Amino acid sequence: MPVEMRKATADPPRPSGTLSVGGGLEQPRGYPGLSISSFSPVTNSQLYSTLCMASNISALSGGSLLLAWQLKDKHVLIVGGGDVASGRIESVLVADAKITLISPRAGLHSLTKRFIEATDRITYHDRVFNGAEDLGGIDMVLTAIDDVEKSREICALCRSLKIPVNVADIPSSCDFYFGSQVRDGPLQIMVSTNGQSPKLANIIRRKIEESLPEHAGEGIEKVGILRSKLKERAPGVGGEVGKRRMRWMIDVCNSWEMEELALLDDEMMVKLLDDGWEKNRVPKLTEVAPHARGTAASKSDLQGQGSPLPFAMSIPLMYGVITGLVFTAGLVTGSVRSTRH
Ligand SMILES: C[C@@]1(CC(=O)O)C2=NC(=C\c3[nH]c(c(CCC(=O)O)c3CC(=O)O)Cc3[nH]c(c(CC(=O)O)c3CCC(=O)O)/C=C3\N/C(=C\2)[C@@H](CCC(=O)O)[C@]3(C)CC(=O)O)/[C@H]1CCC(=O)O
Numbered sequence: 001m002p003v004e005m006r007k008a009t010a011d012p013p014r015p016s017g018t019l020s021v022g023g024g025l026e027q028p029r030g031y032p033g034l035s036i037s038s039f040s041p042v043t044n045s046q047l048y049s050t051l052c053m054a055s056n057i058s059a060l061s062g063g064s065l066l067l068a069w070q071l072k073d074k075h076v077l078i079v080g081g082g083d084v085a086s087g088r089i090e091s092v093l094v095a096d097a098k099i100t101l102i103s104p105r106a107g108l109h110s111l112t113k114r115f116i117e118a119t120d121r122i123t124y125h126d127r128v129f130n131g132a133e134d135l136g137g138i139d140m141v142l143t144a145i146d147d148v149e150k151s152r153e154i155c156a157l158c159r160s161l162k163i164p165v166n167v168a169d170i171p172s173s174c175d176f177y178f179g180s181q182v183r184d185g186p187l188q189i190m191v192s193t194n195g196q197s198p199k200l201a202n203i204i205r206r207k208i209e210e211s212l213p214e215h216a217g218e219g220i221e222k223v224g225i226l227r228s229k230l231k232e233r234a235p236g237v238g239g240e241v242g243k244r245r246m247r248w249m250i251d252v253c254n255s256w257e258m259e260e261l262a263l264l265d266d267e268m269m270v271k272l273l274d275d276g277w278e279k280n281r282v283p284k285l286t287e288v289a290p291h292a293r294g295t296a297a298s299k300s301d302l303q304g305q306g307s308p309l310p311f312a313m314s315i316p317l318m319y320g321v322i323t324g325l326v327f328t329a330g331l332v333t334g335s336v337r338s339t340r341h
């Protein structure tokens with residue numbers, strides 16, 4: 001997709017991804033959100049503290065389900081071709097879906113026209129929506145038209161056919177909402193205010209974008225390749241090998257900086273697996289690529305000779321240090337008190 005096709009405010013276009021959406025709920029009750037990802041001690045403690053903070057579990061409501069919807073090769077119908085529809089087209093193309101676009105040519109936004117010209121992934125119909133006959137074989141419907149009655153009618157049809165639908169101008173007619181998106185290669189972040197303030201979602205998204213580590217997209221991409229190579233070397237689903245793979249990947253991600261991960265090439269990955277995975281340790285960047293210069297305060301440098309301190313060992317050590325400090329403070333206070341007496 002040519003860069004000049006993007007709106008000034010849009011994120012850089014990416015070859016593939018998923019559609020980030022939040023499920024629509026008309027009257028959010030203000031629950032901030034709970035995200036769970038497995039196998040992380042941090043995540044489990046976040047979950048624990050979230051549950052502790054909630055005065056009772058019935059307070060877990062009023063949000064929407066945040067997912068990365070896999071649309072590859074699915075059929076998405078977009079009704080309308082104006083400004084909002086052009087953004088929908090971009091979001092859906094990035095998720096590798098096939099688009100049917102229905103909208104009279106006269107009302108097409110210039111960006112929509114250029115999308116239609118630039119890709120054969122859009123089947124365009126120069127006309128208005130015709131009814132149920134337009135919904136055959138469709139997996140998802142997005143409407144962005146300036147006709148509220150027609151929007152409601154399309155929504156009712158979709159719901160009767162159990163096709164998920166988003167109606168840009170009527171939140172109660174949405175089965176899911178769009179959000180403000182950050183995309184950097186495989187990294188996808190969606191900011192949602194659950195329909196409360198799209199403009200604030202946009203503003204918060206920009207702040208998040210500014211605070212992201214450099215090379216995050218490349219780093220994630222390289223880790224994706226490393227994980228595939230590891231799975232080839234140590235195949236199998238679940239079981240002991242699965243646990244060991246996950247532990248090692250967690251250690252690699254914890255001990256290498258993002259910029260270091262982004263530097264990984266095929267040769268370095270093989271060395272990392274040979275000297276790391278096979279020997280049950282995590283070598284530093286400089287071991288894997290002797291001529292590469294690690295970042296100034298690389299996590300792996302700070303952690304000394306290769307292998308990072310396992311989480312399980314770092315807790316007793318931390319307790320040891322704290323106990324030591326408390327003990328020393330106690331001695332000092334005690335000696336101060338005893339000198340006063
Ligand atoms: C995030 C973003 C994604 C996207 O659309 O791709 C998005 N709206 C964006 C921008 C934006 N939309 C509007 C303004 C004008 C200022 C303002 O009203 O705030 C601006 C700001 C601007 O244009 O700068 C007007 C507006 N929006 C909706 C209505 C109907 C209504 O609320 O009744 C009205 C007319 C209200 C009226 O008539 O008064 C409804 C929805 N808009 C949503 C998403 C969903 C909730 C998302 C959430 O809150 O989490 C939801 C519910 C349905 C949906 O669209 O899926 C995108 C920012 C992308 C970016 O980052 O640049």
Ligand SMILES: NC(=O)c1ccc[n+]([C@@H]2O[C@H](COP(=O)([O-])OP(=O)(O)OC[C@H]3O[C@@H](n4cnc5c(N)ncnc54)[C@H](O)[C@@H]3O)[C@@H](O)[C@H]2O)c1
Nearest residue numbers: 080081082083084085102103107128129144145146168169
């Ligand atoms: N959700 C959001 O983020 C958001 C943001 C701004 C505006 N809106 C709302 O979304 C709607 C669309 O906004 P826009 O700026 O893209 O409008 P627009 O006027 O630029 O575009 C409307 C498009 O719909 C087409 N259309 C109208 N009736 C149709 C029909 N029956 N079948 C097929 N195509 C039809 C028109 O030809 C035109 O291409 C408006 O109601 C607007 O208030 C939503």
